[in-house]
Amino acid sequence: MIDTTFNLKSADPGRQFEPTGQTIGKAIYQTLLTFKGGDVTKPVPDLATYEQSKDRKTLTLRLRGGTFSDGSPVTADDVVFSLNRVIGLKGNPSFLLKGVTITKNDASTVTLTSKEPNLALPFILANPSLGILNSKVVRAHGGTETSADKAEPYLNRHSSGSGPYTLTAYSTTTQVVLQKNSKYTGPDDPTYDKVILRNVQTPTQKLNVQRGDSQIALNLSSDQVQRLTGGVKVLSQTSSDVVFLLLNQDESVGGVTADPKFNEAVRKGIDYQGLLQLAGKGATQPAGIIPSTFVGSLPPSEATGRDLEGARAALAAGGLKHPKVTLSYANDTAVGGLTLQPLAERIQAQLKEIGITVDLAPGPSATELDKYRAGKNQMGLWKWSPDYPDPSDYLVFLPGNLVGLRAGWKASADAELDPLVEKARLVTKSEERNAAYKEIQRRLNASGPFVSLIQPSRITVTAASVAGVEYNPVWTIDVADVRTS
Numbered sequence: 001m002i003d004t005t006f007n008l009k010s011a012d013p014g015r016q017f018e019p020t021g022q023t024i025g026k027a028i029y030q031t032l033l034t035f036k037g038g039d040v041t042k043p044v045p046d047l048a049t050y051e052q053s054k055d056r057k058t059l060t061l062r063l064r065g066g067t068f069s070d071g072s073p074v075t076a077d078d079v080v081f082s083l084n085r086v087i088g089l090k091g092n093p094s095f096l097l098k099g100v101t102i103t104k105n106d107a108s109t110v111t112l113t114s115k116e117p118n119l120a121l122p123f124i125l126a127n128p129s130l131g132i133l134n135s136k137v138v139r140a141h142g143g144t145e146t147s148a149d150k151a152e153p154y155l156n157r158h159s160s161g162s163g164p165y166t167l168t169a170y171s172t173t174t175q176v177v178l179q180k181n182s183k184y185t186g187p188d189d190p191t192y193d194k195v196i197l198r199n200v201q202t203p204t205q206k207l208n209v210q211r212g213d214s215q216i217a218l219n220l221s222s223d224q225v226q227r228l229t230g231g232v233k234v235l236s237q238t239s240s241d242v243v244f245l246l247l248n249q250d251e252s253v254g255g256v257t258a259d260p261k262f263n264e265a266v267r268k269g270i271d272y273q274g275l276l277q278l279a280g281k282g283a284t285q286p287a288g289i290i291p292s293t294f295v296g297s298l299p300p301s302e303a304t305g306r307d308l309e310g311a312r313a314a315l316a317a318g319g320l321k322h323p324k325v326t327l328s329y330a331n332d333t334a335v336g337g338l339t340l341q342p343l344a345e346r347i348q349a350q351l352k353e354i355g356i357t358v359d360l361a362p363g364p365s366a367t368e369l370d371k372y373r374a375g376k377n378q379m380g381l382w383k384w385s386p387d388y389p390d391p392s393d394y395l396v397f398l399p400g401n402l403v404g405l406r407a408g409w410k411a412s413a414d415a416e417l418d419p420l421v422e423k424a425r426l427v428t429k430s431e432e433r434n435a436a437y438k439e440i441q442r443r444l445n446a447s448g449p450f451v452s453l454i455q456p457s458r459i460t461v462t463a464a465s466v467a468g469v470e471y472n473p474v475w476t477i478d479v480a481d482v483r484t485s
Contacts, residue, residue: 002479003208004218006199008172012155013131014085017092019385019476020176022128024197026475027178029131029161030186032061032079033122037470037481038237040389041295043122046186047074047132047162048110050125056117056428063108066162067185068134074162076104081135083112084145093129096388117428120390127388128475134160164190164480174199178479191468191483202337209461216469217461218476221337222280231464236282239336239458240291240389240473243343245270245451246372246380250408254378257325258408260447261318267304267451269311269354270347275454278342282457288441289384289397289452293473295430296391296437304445304452311354324357328371329381331362336456343453344381375406383456386473391437395421397450398440407449417443 008020013029016022034046043050048061066074083102086093100121101113112121124130133143137160142150154160159167164184169177178195200208202224205217210230225234247263248254256262272285287298315323327348329340341362348358358379362368372380384403387393396402398421400411412418420443424436444450458471467485469477 025128265314330365
């Protein structure tokens with residue numbers, strides 16, 4: 001019995017891209033590649049082994065067996081259908097395979113081809129949204145490789161995968177029931193015959209795991225676990241989420257936040273260690289926008305420290321006397337059990353020490369997210385969760401890209417970044433690529449409109465009888481790895 005706060009819209013792997021959906025998808029469907037436990041630095045075979053060409057434009061996958069829940073074998077036709085369906089649906093996960101062409105070579109071999117070097121592709125293929133479907137069954141229930149697909153209602157009631165579990169009951173508001181797949185041929189046969197994920201708010205999660213009504217609670221905060229009783233186990237790890245400040249570079253929106261000296265003052269005026277105290281055990285300060293858990297991240301020694309004199313000097317050098325800004329954020333959003341409200345209040349107090357007045361403007365995520373995505377925040381407090389565990393996922397923070405534009409940072413706003421980005425995109429050697437991403441972050445830290453604040457902790461509470469629970473930033477936990485201690 002697993003208690004979690006649902007973020008769930010669909011059990012159809014090609015349409016789901018929410019945290020709870022990823023957990024469920026990982027249990028029901030196998031992917032071509034996967035990760036072992038919480039280590040996302042190296043993809044390993046699941047349904048297939050892989051070989052990437054020297055130019056990193058071609059990925060060859062060779063199936064190594066696999067059986068769907070109806071007993072039929074997983075074939076290259078199923079792979080081609082499943083991946084092309086994700087592209088054709090044009091849903092949230094479709095971008096994962098943007099620019100990728102899928103070709104069947106023979107009954108057990110598939111080739112994925114990209115126009116440019118794509119070192120991230122093996123990491124992307126582990127995402128549960130790219131789970132392999134039984135193409136014959138899905139086609140029989142309205143499945144196609146286009147947006148005309150009608151298979152979602154069927155896939156919300158039945159599973160058509162080769163994973164360790166099958167779907168027996170599904171609700172986006174109450175619970176999801178998984179049953180052990182008797183036809184599963186993958187490694188490590190799951191321990192539990194049945195797994196139930198329940199939509200439960202955190203106070204009840206705490207009560208349930210203490211009294212033995214659940215075996216796992218996924219959403220408790222560091223404060224809540226300090227007062228836990230009942231012999232439970234608390235697992236605290238650094239998450240791959242990054243909480244950051246956005247400083248709008250569009251003068252018509254940001255005004256003073258578009259001034260480089262203001263940005264410098266904010267970066268130097270933050271007391272990062274004070275924010276970590278709020279975040280609790282397991283949280284850490286990222287040295288850049290790429291989390292410390294991923295390749296390409298900066299070492300802790302390069303993390304920004306507080307410099308009050310430097311912050312005040314930056315404001316003086318910019319002729320900025322008592323600047324006043326508005327900080328927007330969602331007051332109903334929690335990251336690692338920590339809401340953004342106390343973080344915003346502490347930032348407000350810290351910046352007041354250097355002469356910046358911060359007016360807090362919280363609101364529900366339903367409205368605040370729209371403003372953030374439309375680039376209407378003067379200053380914003382937000383978090384980024386990885387779409388896939390590769391540094392290329394963070395190119396969205398650059399000028400002219402998704403999050404860069406949300407900060408009013410238009411294309412070619414920083415000419416020094418262009419050659420660094422080009423190198424990161426096209427270089428084929430891992431060492432050179434990682435070095436390029438480090439240089440990108442150094443430049444972002446020096447002149448970009450984002451201030452990386454914290455990587456919150458990820459706390460999982462389990463019954464003493466449970467083992468094998470390990471946090472993974474892509475699917476949270478792999479329920480098939482859960483076993484008795």
